[in-house]
Amino acid sequence: MAYKFVDNYREKGARKKLVKELQLKGITDENVLAAVGRVKRHYFFDETFWAQAYLDKAFPIGEGQTISNPYTVAYQSELLHIKNGDKVLEIGTGCGYQTCVLLELGAKVFTIERQQKLYERTLKVLPHIGYKAKFFLGDGSKGIAEHAPYDKIIVTAGAPLVPQILLKQLKIGGILVIPVGDEKEQKMVTVIRVSENDFDKIVLDTFRFVPLLGDQAW
Numbered sequence: 001m002a003y004k005f006v007d008n009y010r011e012k013g014a015r016k017k018l019v020k021e022l023q024l025k026g027i028t029d030e031n032v033l034a035a036v037g038r039v040k041r042h043y044f045f046d047e048t049f050w051a052q053a054y055l056d057k058a059f060p061i062g063e064g065q066t067i068s069n070p071y072t073v074a075y076q077s078e079l080l081h082i083k084n085g086d087k088v089l090e091i092g093t094g095c096g097y098q099t100c101v102l103l104e105l106g107a108k109v110f111t112i113e114r115q116q117k118l119y120e121r122t123l124k125v126l127p128h129i130g131y132k133a134k135f136f137l138g139d140g141s142k143g144i145a146e147h148a149p150y151d152k153i154i155v156t157a158g159a160p161l162v163p164q165i166l167l168k169q170l171k172i173g174g175i176l177v178i179p180v181g182d183e184k185e186q187k188m189v190t191v192i193r194v195s196e197n198d199f200d201k202i203v204l205d206t207f208r209f210v211p212l213l214g215d216q217a218w
């Protein structure tokens, strides 16, 4: 995939339209909308497909994976209630678009990807376009215990259940956002760690993600 990092008036205009579309679809957090308005999603597309970059659609990024559709990225970001300086673990780096939105929200991001080619590409692309995160290669279904605890954890692939090991890596007051279901569809689930051993779980809308593969997953 040959990326080109030029932001023309066409892409700027398309980004503004996308933000309005997300508002109409129910995203209300102004910080999230502003973050989506700043991240150049076309940087993650081959130039041939730039016309697709600001449609609210998922798109192939290689290795059988997809960049999530902007509504899903905004929806998960909104549920995380990111505060400036929050330490966030992202499981499923993919092309790094969601990572950039989290960074725009002021998070310190630790992101893990199991596909080596995606990991290597994103590790190079993000710093090149001005985004700094900590990148890891491996099975994120187990979290990254060495860097725990996290204020927030986001899983960007569909899991069969909430991995308990991830809950243990949340700070008290921390939030996990994870799609849970079968291969066809998943419900967005948020879990808040209210005390050492108490967790509040909320089940929300239905989505369709690629599967979370690994030890604590499919």
Ligand code: SAM
Pocket (backbone or CB within 6 Å): 065, 066, 067, 068, 091, 092, 093, 094, 095, 096, 097, 098, 099, 112, 113, 114, 115, 118, 138, 139, 140, 141, 156, 157, 209, 210, 211, 212, 213, 214, 215, 217
């Ligand atoms: N948020 C990403 C973006 O903006 O491009 C899209 C992520 S894509 C929907 C899901 C990603 O999760 C894929 O890149 C996939 O390889 C990765 N993945 C699946 N299982 C994983 C695991 N156990 N650990 C880390 N990454 C995993």
